Amino acid sequence: MKLQPDRSDAQTISAHGPGWVAVGQEKITHSVVLSAAGARLPWAERFEDLGQEHFDTLAQLGVEVVIFGSGTRIRFPHPAWLATLHKARVGVETMDTAAACRTYNILAQEGREVAVALLLERPA
Numbered sequence: 001m002k003l004q005p006d007r008s009d010a011q012t013i014s015a016h017g018p019g020w021v022a023v024g025q026e027k028i029t030h031s032v033v034l035s036a037a038g039a040r041l042p043w044a045e046r047f048e049d050l051g052q053e054h055f056d057t058l059a060q061l062g063v064e065v066v067i068f069g070s071g072t073r074i075r076f077p078h079p080a081w082l083a084t085l086h087k088a089r090v091g092v093e094t095m096d097t098a099a100a101c102r103t104y105n106i107l108a109q110e111g112r113e114v115a116v117a118l119l120l121e122r123p124a
Contacts, residue, residue, distance in 0.1 A: 010036035010108035016101045018072075019122045028120070035061055035115040036108035043117055047071060052081050054117075059084040061115050065091040065107065069100030069118040097121075 011034055015022040020029045023040075031043035039061060044050045047070060055077065058066050066085065068077065076094050085092050095103065097118050104116035 008109045008111070010111070011038050011040075012036075012105045012108050013101045013116075016098060019120050021101060021118060021120065029122075031118060031120045033058065033061075033115060033117045034104070035063060036104075036111075036113065037063075039115065043119065045119075046121075047075050047119055050077060050081070052084075055081040056084045058115060058117060059088045059090055063090060063113045063115045065093065065112065065114050067100045067104045067107070067114065067116040068092060068094045069097035069116060070094055071097055071119040071121045 011023060013021050013034070014024055020027055021032070022028070023034065031045050033039070033041040033043050041057065044054055070076070074094060074096050077092075082092055093103070097120065100116055100118060104114060107114040
């Protein structure tokens, strides 16, 4: 039996570290929203800057699930901010940014319609 790696055209995260992620060879040092289909949008720089409008934007991406990477620690968005996503029947999972990167890659490589919203906190 010959085994070959799965091939995927999905946009995935190739590396991550404190305050940055890489997509292919490009290093991104600001908070960002990525989708497996290739979308790339700016995101709030700090958790305290987040609001309803940020999550409303995610509902317009046409994905089935959003992974929210809340920074170096898990912080949950206000439930009211998620109303538009729930109404659009989009699942939302919250985890720290490192876990969000790993989870997003797995779902994207499975061919799922997924987006990740990452807060990339700069190290102190």
